[in-house]
Amino acid sequence: MMNKLILGRYIPGDSLIHRLDPRTKLLMSFYFIGIIFFANNWQSYLFLSVFTLFCVFLSKVDFGFFLRGVRPLLWLILFTVALQMFFTSGGQIYWQWGIFRLTEYGVQNGIFIFCRFVLIIFMSTLLTLTTPPLELSDAIEYILRPLKAIKFPVHEISLMLSIALRFVPTLMDETEKIMNAQRARGVDFGEGNLVQKMKAVVPLLIPLFVSSFNRADDLATAMEARGYQGGEGRSKYRVLHWHTRDTITVIVYVFVTVGLIYLRN
Amino acid sequence: MKPIIELNNLTFKYQRTDARPALEDVSLSINQGEWVAIIGHNGSGKSTLAKTINGLLLPESGSVKVGSKELNEENIWSVRKMVGMVFQNPDNQFVGATVEDDVAFGMENQGVPRDEMIERVKNALEQVRMSEFATKEPVRLSGGQKQRVAIAGVVALRPDIIILDEATSMLDPEGREEVIATIKKIKEENNLTVLSITHDIDEAANANRVLVMRQGQLVDEGTPEKIFSAGPKLVEMGLDLPFPEKLKQSLKQRGVDVPQNYLTEEGMVDWLWTSILKK
Numbered sequence: 001m002m003n004k005l006i007l008g009r010y011i012p013g014d015s016l017i018h019r020l021d022p023r024t025k026l027l028m029s030f031y032f033i034g035i036i037f038f039a040n041n042w043q044s045y046l047f048l049s050v051f052t053l054f055c056v057f058l059s060k061v062d063f064g065f066f067l068r069g070v071r072p073l074l075w076l077i078l079f080t081v082a083l084q085m086f087f088t089s090g091g092q093i094y095w096q097w098g099i100f101r102l103t104e105y106g107v108q109n110g111i112f113i114f115c116r117f118v119l120i121i122f123m124s125t126l127l128t129l130t131t132p133p134l135e136l137s138d139a140i141e142y143i144l145r146p147l148k149a150i151k152f153p154v155h156e157i158s159l160m161l162s163i164a165l166r167f168v169p170t171l172m173d174e175t176e177k178i179m180n181a182q183r184a185r186g187v188d189f190g191e192g193n194l195v196q197k198m199k200a201v202v203p204l205l206i207p208l209f210v211s212s213f214n215r216a217d218d219l220a221t222a223m224e225a226r227g228y229q230g231g232e233g234r235s236k237y238r239v240l241h242w243h244t245r246d247t248i249t250v251i252v253y254v255f256v257t258v259g260l261i262y263l264r265n
Numbered sequence: 266m267k268p269i270i271e272l273n274n275l276t277f278k279y280q281r282t283d284a285r286p287a288l289e290d291v292s293l294s295i296n297q298g299e300w301v302a303i304i305g306h307n308g309s310g311k312s313t314l315a316k317t318i319n320g321l322l323l324p325e326s327g328s329v330k331v332g333s334k335e336l337n338e339e340n341i342w343s344v345r346k347m348v349g350m351v352f353q354n355p356d357n358q359f360v361g362a363t364v365e366d367d368v369a370f371g372m373e374n375q376g377v378p379r380d381e382m383i384e385r386v387k388n389a390l391e392q393v394r395m396s397e398f399a400t401k402e403p404v405r406l407s408g409g410q411k412q413r414v415a416i417a418g419v420v421a422l423r424p425d426i427i428i429l430d431e432a433t434s435m436l437d438p439e440g441r442e443e444v445i446a447t448i449k450k451i452k453e454e455n456n457l458t459v460l461s462i463t464h465d466i467d468e469a470a471n472a473n474r475v476l477v478m479r480q481g482q483l484v485d486e487g488t489p490e491k492i493f494s495a496g497p498k499l500v501e502m503g504l505d506l507p508f509p510e511k512l513k514q515s516l517k518q519r520g521v522d523v524p525q526n527y528l529t530e531e532g533m534v535d536w537l538w539t540s541i542l543k544k
Binding site: 163166169170215221223226227228234235237 | 342346354357372373375383386422
């Protein structure tokens with residue numbers, strides 16, 4: 001079940017993209033999602049598509065992963081594209097039936113929206129596929145740091161994030177074990193109608209909750225025994241390093257932005 | 266020999282309404298460099314005792330002295346710096362996302378500068394023979410390896426005392442041996458005081474002194490030889506019989522006249538071959 005999910009998966013590798021600083025990757029992914037809304041004609045979309053595919057190529061990750069990243073959102077994309085196609089007026093009318101109307105602008109808008117969706121998904125998939133979750137949480141902590149000025153609990157949030165990430169595999173294992181244990185006692189997961197399915201989840205969820213709280217208690221005790229007193233006066237073992245390649249990435253993005261502005265109408 | 270841990274008339278209740286306190290009038294002292302094992306039934310108060318020593322639980326009455334300081338709410342953190350603790354469940358005490366992060370966690374808390382941390386993490390992992398796993402995640406480790414990482418985390422902090430709170434009880438026999446051997450080595454190298462709470466016979470046999478607890482009270486203490494010679498009573502105390510004791514019992518049932526005092530495995534072998542030769 002979990003293996004099909006591409007969202008949030010990390011594929012180990014040693015490409016240029018893999019080695020980039022996670023802060024660069026995180027910020028640039030958001031930046032890309034921002035500038036993609038500047039594209040408004042086919043030249044600019046083509047330009048961004050080529051750029052995205054180039055990044056995908058640089059990451060050396062199998063292209064199939066990206067396509068699978070699109071799959072869970074396929075229905076949303078088709079729905080939006082269909083809405084755009086049939087309800088945009090203007091230009092030459094190709095086909096009409098009641099309130100549905102296929103127009104030149106509609107088709108154009110549909111294709112643009114489709115491109116926009118796919119490119120955004122590709123870029124965010126690229127981010128998660130090439131960045132270990134841990135580095136991502138380090139990057140988030142770093143980026144949030146200025147918020148300390150408004151008393152935002154940056155250290156606590158980042159500790160929460162890294163503990164949550166560290167416990168994801170442990171809890172997945174545990175879920176699997178509880179499911180098997182309950183199956184051995186006759187519970188059918190995923191069988192019957194909706195109500196029965198939901199009822200079958202109870203013998204999974206309750207033990208999982210209890211054991212999570214027990215784990216949390218044990219972990220808190222262990223942390224306290226090791227001298228944890230909160231963020232004050234703590235040093236950091238993990239440190240992020242900014243390299244020349246990160247500066248180059250930023251420069252490349254500046255050029256992409258300039259090119260995009262030049263190409264748009 | 267100066268005592269490093271002293272407990273005086275310690276009493277502790279989890280809930281005020283509890284009929285029987287978890288610890289009742291416990292007094293003991295542990296000398297520097299000693300290895301002391303605490304044994305007892307489930308629910309005899311062993312773990313509670315361990316937690317009172319570094320202030321995870323505060324006693325109702327009585328006092329705890331660690332080093333020369335009496336434990337109170339102000340010096341609790343400096344006492345915790347002296348006491349490293351390894352807990353029972355290897356999964357639940359792993360804070361870091363990778364092995365080195367976890368070893369560094371305690372040092373981060375103390376604000377150790379980063380360069381020194383890198384050095385100390387490396388040394389600590391070498392001491393527990395986990396260097397090649399430095400960047401691995403906890404899911405990829407066995408239980409025994411996780412416990413060794415937990416020990417490395419404690420060693421890196423350079424405490425004076427290590428408390429093992431049933432640290433080997435969730436491990437397989439191999440993992441258990443590994444962990445005990447690691448502790449033994451580190452204790453010798455750093456002249457540590459070890460307090461181990463255990464059901465495990467080998468762990469208790471390694472100790473200089475064994476304390477027996479029953480229903481929150483300290484009921485017996487002595488060298489492992491003395492405690493082990495209690496024979497079948499050991500099971501009541503919460504320990505398994507050591508193998509030579511089991512053999513002695515089986516021989517006794519078959520009408521062989523066995524010596525009363527405790528024999529180590531070696532002693533048993535000696536006794537066996539001498540008595541066979543005599544016939």
